[in-house]
Amino acid sequence: MVRLEGVTKVYRTDSVETHALRGIDLVIHAGEFTAIAGPSGSGKTTLLNIIGGLDTPTSGRVIVAGRDLTQMSPSELADFRLHTLGFVFQSYNLIEVLSAYENTEFVLLLQGVPKEERRRRAMAILEEVGLAGFANRRPTQLSGGQQQRVAVARAIVAQPQLVLADEPTANLDSETATRLMKLMLELNRTYGVTFLFSTHDPLVMRMARRLIELRDGKVVSDRTVESS
């Protein structure tokens, strides 16, 4: 599903270079449920953004669902994201002028899904993340953790092939986080949605079936764990 070959990312600020990714070689197979852990600044967001075609590597190749992202035009990348990916941003990136419901149904709208089906699916997923009663709220009328869950609902409502989630439980209490993870595990097991998420949360790490550790832009460990 995802193959990275020799991916580097160098940011240049004020003549200072930051090597956010230092030669990542990585394969994520379809159907995996994988967590990426690592200290603050270790490259997790950078890696997810590159896999999601939201950023470009300094060098290397990024193949997702059979396509080399480094060879795609901006409009091809946008089309690829719309039809293949769900993304949960670390800062949520909800559209402030849209309600929780409208944020959630937005991807389905862009995909041309008919209104009634959009409504059914968006409301079902908001119910699953515990927010059915908040559907008409704008992001500024929601708590931090509620916004985070809308971001997750939006990312998974269209059951994309691959979901990239950047710290999807950071602002959630354990019970709400567990509920969310179980929802994602169900999508993985029932529909084969591949999940790759960054996290600091030990609860999330425990529920993953594979744990990759980053440190200073490098993969320092990659192990499969058996979970129940």
Added chain:
Amino acid sequence: MVRLEGVTKVYRTDSVETHALRGIDLVIHAGEFTAIAGPSGSGKTTLLNIIGGLDTPTSGRVIVAGRDLTQMSPSELADFRLHTLGFVFQSYNLIEVLSAYENTEFVLLLQGVPKEERRRRAMAILEEVGLAGFANRRPTQLSGGQQQRVAVARAIVAQPQLVLADEPTANLDSETATRLMKLMLELNRTYGVTFLFSTHDPLVMRMARRLIELRDGKVVSDRTVESS
């Protein structure tokens, strides 16, 4: 240091009322180091914002450092915040056009602290949170956890009487979070800075000396814990 008497907060959206706080009576003494835990949507941010004079209660009284916030004008509140409080927002609220250094020194600038002292103190606190090498970065050039630490540096650089921190470790790995908490404990023990912070992080809860639990806008438990 902080006294809340019968504080309620009701948000009205689309004819729907949300009772974010349902009659909070609470005393925080000077020098305490207190965590507030509770599920997503339980009222933590609302409570901190009211104590910090950033929001007004629907009813009740809020007395901080001897002043009733509900009786203060906006300019009195702004002056109170500048000279008494440090605040770490859940979404950081860094000033995007300022560097990490400029964000950090900003409060000292407003307080009229001379340039050399501002520089010394801002760089010292950035060093303490592990970000001395990132001082010239703008927020968009920092990782999520790095931005969070700038937000904390900014809140504590002026050693305010009271620091209110809304989930200050949500985007940090355990090691970085522990380092941050130890820094805050040192300020508490050495300078008597009062800390009140909301959190979902068990690590943070363990380091607090008092743990208040909120549920559906009410305090459901309030216990002092002895820590080493």
